[in-house]
């Protein structure tokens with residue numbers, strides 16, 4: 514379980530939020546909401562240890578994440594709104610490398626199957642720089658199919674996706690939550706996971 518207590522974050526001298534507390538349990542889907550610039554991305558990045566909070570504490574399975582360090586990162590899948598993919602490499606190489614960095618040895622057959630489920634059949638061996646925006650996004654989101662991390666932190670996962678891909682992402686979220694996974698995410702588009710209650714955290 515993720516427990517956030519009295520968290521405060523700033524960017525430079527600019528305070529974003531203070532006294533933010535919430536929990537996230539197995540099977541829960543939490544949307545961070547707020548107008549542009551309210552600190553949604555900053556909150557997600559702070560939860561993943563990329564930014565230091567000004568105050569407060571983040572606990573994972575009862576322990577402060579600063580003390581857990583690598584053990585916490587191994588249980589975390591972060592997909593930022595910038596695709597963390599290398600332009601010169603193809604979708605297959607990108608997926609295998611990112612899985613490897615997360616400690617997962619991903620065979621070519623499995624990686625190809627994941628990319629095909631993401632609608633990239635026939636595009637697996639092209640450098641991602643020639644893919645469309647939506648296809649690049651699909652290539653980045655394929656990590657959801659090969660991750661065994663229980664905590665997913667997703668920053669605007671639906672950006673650039675067509676209706677079919679949005680449906681697929683909603684399906685993948687449903688599968689993850691049904692396995693007792695947890696998801697915290699932002700989106701400016703509607704996102705519905707069938708049979709799952711959407712919790713909301715509003716930054717104001």
Ligand SMILES: Nc1ncnc2c1ncn2[C@@H]1O[C@H](COP(=O)(O)OP(=O)(O)OP(=O)(O)O)[C@@H](O)[C@H]1O
Pocket residue numbers: 524525529547548549550551552553554555556
């Ligand atoms: N590196 C930085 N240096 C200074 N200020 C920054 C930096 N990164 C972000 N900010 C500021 O911090 C604030 C929060 O940014 P953040 O990206 O967390 O907002 P957001 O709620 O995710 O916005 P959006 O809905 O537009 O994606 C914004 O005012 C932004 O300009």
